[in-house]
Amino acid sequence: MNGPEIHVEFAPELQVFVPRARQAGSVRAATDGFSSLGHVIESLGVPLTEVGALLVDGREVPFAHVPTAGESVTVRTVTRPQKVPGAPLRFLLDVHLGTLARRLRLLGVDTAYESTDIGDPALATRSAAEQRVLLSRDRGLLRRRELWAGAFVYSTSPEEQLRDVLDRFRPELLPWTRCTACNGLLRKATKDEVADQLKHGTHATYDVFAQCTACGRAYWKGAHHEQLEAIVERALEESRSNG
Structure with missing residues (x-):
């Protein structure tokens, strides 16, 4: 011009x-x-x-x-909190945002994630087909016309990324209800049901388990639980303060 x-x-x-x-x-x-x-x-x-x-x-x-x-x-x-029309609030993250995807799932937020680079056209098409908000640091991807909705992730820090997404969209938080590996829903499980995934020490030490209804992965309060609990508690506190 x-x-x-x-x-x-x-x-x-x-x-x-x-x-x-x-x-x-x-x-x-x-x-x-x-x-x-x-x-x-x-x-x-x-x-x-x-x-x-x-x-x-x-x-x-x-x-x-x-x-x-x-x-x-x-x-x-954009005005915050940003309202997304139509479907319940769901996200799709590109290949570079794996840590953010796992943290959103930890909080019970419906989050699809591509662990391999499937290309911008496929990501934008999936966003439209599933009515998911695409989160990315790729400006070119966010300009694609087939995109249903999107948002730029401003920070490279997973902590700041999570805080910004939660502040911008205010999704409902339901911690410990989704599989951090595949986004499937979790259910309570008995020790016998997940025994094949437990090492001897885990089998002897823990009695409370959950299992993904999609991929079958087992969960329990292991060595990293305190770190995950801190992420959850911080997110819930910030959510309450944001009203």
Whole structure:
């Protein structure tokens, strides 16, 4: 686009996507008379999954608005908690977010995860087919048109990733109800039912077990339980404080 310019101001949270806006908070962008404002914003590097209200000279407009020369645009971030229409809130995570996937499952959040790279088109198609919010740090993936819904994961720290997702979407937390390996639902199980998965020390020490109804994996309060309990308690406390 090489036409007349518009002035675009970004919310502080969105300036990470537009390096030249980080100091001034705004940029000037060229218009061509037919590209939508949504297209212009994406061309500047901001995934539309991260954009909330768009204001042109103080009035709210849709992504389809075609900007004209001299307009002043304000780009706000999504409102929190973000409401996802339609299906119950479910997530799909790409191959780079395995730790986040396991922690969401630990909290009982329905979380699909691809442990191998199946490619952007397949991920976006699955998001649409299963009506799952795709979480990713890949901006290109979040721009795919077939995507049902998506969100950028801003941090590389699993702790911060989890905190941000829970704050943004406020999913219902049902800890200890899902398999962290496959996302299946857990049920109570007897020692005899899972005996083939237990080493001698575990068999002798533990009496309370759960088993995944999908993959059959057994669970008990083993050596890492205190660490997992801390993750759960912290998430529940933050959830209560967020109301």
